[in-house]
Amino acid sequence: MFGFQSGESTHAASRKKMRRREAQERWPFLTDFDLSGIRNENQLVAAIVSRTPIPEAQVRRHVQAWLQVNQT
Numbered sequence: 001m002f003g004f005q006s007g008e009s010t011h012a013a014s015r016k017k018m019r020r021r022e023a024q025e026r027w028p029f030l031t032d033f034d035l036s037g038i039r040n041e042n043q044l045v046a047a048i049v050s051r052t053p054i055p056e057a058q059v060r061r062h063v064q065a066w067l068q069v070n071q072t
Contacts, residue, residue, distance in 0.1 A: 001044065002035040022070055041067065 002020045020035050023044075029051050038044050041063060048059045 001040055002038050019070060023066075026066055 002016055002023065008016075020032070023035060024030055024032075027048055030047060034047055038047060041060075045056065045060050045063050048054070048063070049056050052059070054062075
């Protein structure tokens with residue numbers, strides 16, 4: 001989702017950088033290190049839930065809404 005992989009095109013890496021920045025604007029407590037290890041929606045939800053008192057169901061709705069708006 002946010003981590004870079006060898007052999008990726010410049011365009012794909014650029015999209016991931018932009019998406020990472022957008023995620024950090026939305027959830028500023030997530031570090032570059034956190035985001036580099038997040039590969040899917042479930043991992044993003046888990047990272048947010050572990051750092052906030054917000055219930056998982058609510059976090060999942062927020063993440064899904066964010067993903068819909070920020071899909072590339």
